[in-house]
Amino acid sequence: MSNPSSGPSGPAFGRIRALARHLGAVGRRITHWQKPAAVITAALSLIALPSGAAAQDIVLGQSVALSGPAAELGREMQLGAQMYFESINAAGGIRGRKIVLKTLDDGYEPSRAEANTRRLIDEDVHALFGYVGTPTSAASIPLATNAKVPFFGAFTGAELLRTPFNRYVFNVRASYFDETELIVKQLVAEGLTRIAVFHQNDAYGQAGLAGVEKALASRRMNVFAKATVERNSNDVSAAVERMLAAKPEAIVMVSTYGSCAEFIKQTKARGLLTRYANVSFVGTKALAKALGPIGSGVMISQVVPSPASEKYPWVMEYQRLIKAKGAELSYTSLEGFIAARIMVEALKRGGDTSREALIRAIESMRDANLGGFPVSFGPDDHGASKFVELTVLDRNGQVRY
Template identity: 40%
Template sequence: MALGPKIWFDEVNARGGVHGAKIRHVVLDDGYKVLDTVQRTRELVQRPDLLALIGFAGTANIAELLNQNVLQQAGVALIAPYTGGEPLRQPFNPWIFHIRASYADETEHMVEHLLTLGMDRIGVVYQNDGFGESGLAGVKAALAKRKLSLVSSASYERNTDQVDQAVRTMRSADVRAIIMVAVNKPAASFAKGYRAAGGGAQLFNISVVNPAELVQLAGQQAVHGLGISQVVPYPYSQQLPVVREYQTLLRKHSPGAEINYTSFEEFLGAKVLVEALQRAGPAPTRAKVIQALESLQNLDLGGVTFSYSPTQRVGSRLVEVTVLSRDGKLLK
């Protein structure tokens, strides 16, 4: 997540910066813990030179920033949070500028895809927090829209990969497909445990997982055929100009780093932010950055387009489905 913005900021700085000023990218670790997210963010926004925030993770983490009015009190924008949680979008708040489609968009697309394949008996394994509940609600809504119901659901606790109960629940349920609303370690643990227990349902996961890490943690056999929804274009080919640019700058500024969806998504977020900084002028403020972000209409970054306005904070609704192949590669 930090690498994607870094390579673009490094490139912008190498070209002379924005209006002659260099970008300083400060990265703090919150350990995916809600209270630490709030504390670290409070530390950052107290800095008078801070203009914007980028790339936070966790629906519950960011929701707590809203609950405690941290962004509002600081008057600062958060760009490209790594979450599609609906509570961060509805009701409307002016402080968060989303790069990605929502989990509701992702689950709608997954349910439609599964029903097209004739799989109407669907279960959900979800993280027991705002992230997981948002995905669960999305699946239920997509099914209800088609006059169908969820067959089974099972949760696991945040910051753990203890999913044995979820494996047992899904193994005993008559489901044809399981949508996981899970992060890397518990998703891998569930896939490995479920397959070892003889489970044969089609597995899907929401976009926040890293395919390479899933293969490393669970083994190729357990995740072969796993479908993963994606909210930015496929970063492994070179069909789009922005993908070619990302790959070139990754090699230039971080030799040896692997191409992946996460860094590419946050690379796009950094490009949106830099465009706003340029439009904010040579003496930017937090308020000017927000106004500049609101002015980005049909911003084409090289094959992918984002649009914002004073009443629109979701820049893209793109959703695609990818599948892990037998050799652990991600196929579009």
């Protein structure tokens, strides 16, 4: 049986293509090699190139939800990264090479993300970039690790991307442990002790739940009540009944915007008086739109600065590019933008030549600074940022600090 990683569309064959191009250049200086080398090079260059990409492009592969209940998260993450890569390409690219972001739809389902990842690796992408979700990342990382492909900047704070240490996984955002620690700290400071968790019934929900349990345990407290919702479902009826019976003083929510909005609407309509707190993955813009005025007072932790901030020059650059796209500001697209900026910096440091060179370039970014926003990687530390802050929605769906 053939090995897909070494077939005519795999990484090994990508290296053969590069060698063939080199031989073609040599052949032009050696008369009797000229024709066959040119033929080989031309033929091989047509194999396994992602659609719309040229042989000299730097191709990054991305699997996100472009359809289904979590689609806005995928579209926003793609938008933020894509518009920054386009601005770099317009300025000449990386030493003349364009960055191509090849995005595939996984519908926020692990099996589809796994299939997409196999395809992207077979197409010899330079790195996997900006995946969205814990369950989809969990299904994809073993493939990336086995193929020695960098897995960079996923939109998830799950601990499974951090522990145990994986040489091929690079995290831009803070972890869910960091987020839930700050949320619990705030709730306890408000005098609340009956703290419950509403979470998605999958790896993402379990990651957030573990963070809340850890934060409460450090304060000699336990989760007061738990309720779940299935991935890609807004059927929260059982969870609503559970929380109405328990009557918690606060509920930490670890799900996506659709199910969280429906849970808040139904529990509020039935008179539950509680404090709602969400982790960043919820999708702030989408949640605010879904809730409208009843979202007033809902807390959301954030792992990037406000997209409306005027404190950072690079955020203002993001604002200019978003305006040119005719799109709205969002935390999710800003996170994609930040991940793209860091990736470009690594490519500029020589990470465009091979996957191993990219890994070394990222690890060289010790105490880097994106215009006042610190990021840092190292050979034994693949977490760029610890930034977390708390925000609250007002009656107009605006974010307050």
